[in-house]
Amino acid sequence: MDKDTFLKRIGRDCEKHADKFEDWDDxxxxxxxxxxxxxxDIKSRKYIRSWVNRYSLGIDPTPLPFTKTEKLNMKx
Numbered sequence: 001m002d003k004d005t006f007l008k009r010i011g012r013d014c015e016k017h018a019d020k021f022e023d024w025d026d027x028x029x030x031x032x033x034x035x036x037x038x039x040x041d042i043k044s045r046k047y048i049r050s051w052v053n054r055y056s057l058g059i060d061p062t063p064l065p066f067t068k069t070e071k072l073n074m075k076x
Contacts, residue, residue: 001024009063
């Protein structure tokens with residue numbers, strides 16, 4: 001799997017951040033502190049890191065539904 005496929009499969013529009021990572025290893029090792037100066041918002045940083053952790057545990061990436069709060073914020 002490559003970084004573009006991974007970000008697309010986890011959903012929540014994370015594929016728009018694919019250009020902010022050099023390669024697969026950069027994505028898998030980037031902390032939220034590294035992602036912040038690259039312009040990735042906090043919710044996306046946490047979501048990407050949570051999926052990186054799940055992937056390292058052997059869980060295949062599939063999109064998670066948005067939370068109620070996220071759905072309400074989309075309507076604004």
